[in-house]
Amino acid sequence: EDKVVQSPLSLVVHEGDTVTLNCSYEVTNFRSLLWYKQEKKAPTFLFMLTSSGIEKKSGRLSSILDKKELFSILNITATQTGDSAVYLCAVGDGQNFVFGPGTRLSVLP
Amino acid sequence: DTAVSQTPKYLVTQMGNDKSIKCEQNLGHDTMYWYKQDSKKFLKIMFSYNNKELIINETVPNRFSPKSPDKAHLNLHINSLELGDSAVYFCASSHSDRGSYNEQFFGPGTRLTVL
Numbered sequence: 001e002d003k004v005v006q007s008p009l010s011l012v013v014h015e016g017d018t019v020t021l022n023c024s025y026e027v028t029n030f031r032s033l034l035w036y037k038q039e040k041k042a043p044t045f046l047f048m049l050t051s052s053g054i055e056k057k058s059g060r061l062s063s064i065l066d067k068k069e070l071f072s073i074l075n076i077t078a079t080q081t082g083d084s085a086v087y088l089c090a091v092g093d094g095q096n097f098v099f100g101p102g103t104r105l106s107v108l109p
Numbered sequence: 110d111t112a113v114s115q116t117p118k119y120l121v122t123q124m125g126n127d128k129s130i131k132c133e134q135n136l137g138h139d140t141m142y143w144y145k146q147d148s149k150k151f152l153k154i155m156f157s158y159n160n161k162e163l164i165i166n167e168t169v170p171n172r173f174s175p176k177s178p179d180k181a182h183l184n185l186h187i188n189s190l191e192l193g194d195s196a197v198y199f200c201a202s203s204h205s206d207r208g209s210y211n212e213q214f215f216g217p218g219t220r221l222t223v224l
Binding site for chain 1: 128140150151152153154157212213214215216217218224
């Protein structure tokens with residue numbers, strides 16, 4: 001059965017800290033890995049990764065995929081209180097998306 | 110302009126009733142999805158429709174039936190509602206190329222409460 005595991009499940013940091021969120025997966029036919037940020041409502045898309053070793057960057061957020069070791073990390077530098085959210089990792093096999101449980105990040109002022 | 114919209118936003122109903130949630134996307138995507146997010150915030154796919162054809166059904170009870178009148182709409186019908194159906198239901202859409210999968214855009218969600 002396809003599986004996506006995220007760690008840590010929750011994280012509390014102070015503004016200005018750097019955080020690394022982890023996502024590991026077991027998928028029969030990997031096509032892509034996606035990161036989402038979910039605050040109070042619907043998830044919003046952050047990154048889609050399909051190739052190993054290529055870092056995707058957007059402002060203070062960046063992500064990279066390791067298809068050999070079957071994991072991805074999401075880095076957030078200089079965290080702000082607005083970064084507080086649940087970060088979801090999802091893996092697509094071409095027909096289905098399997099979501100991880102999410103990492104709840106709380107950034108304190 | 111709203112990309113993926115759902116109605117209603119909130120739905121409170123009694124056990125045993127039949128209800129529908131509507132979803133529309135104006136992104137020109139060819140694949141639409143329904144997800145259920147339970148009280149523990151775990152997101153799980155229920156259905157996927159590609160070009161009006163159901164391609165995934167993740168062991169969802171047959172009380173749930175997706176209906177797609179056209180490529181821009183995927184409605185979710187639920188018969189004989191049960192307490193355990195209470196959750197937030199998200200609609201999403203994406204453009205799917207052969208051999209690859211693209212990002213999904215989510216609707217705002219419908220919070221269903223079954224009493």
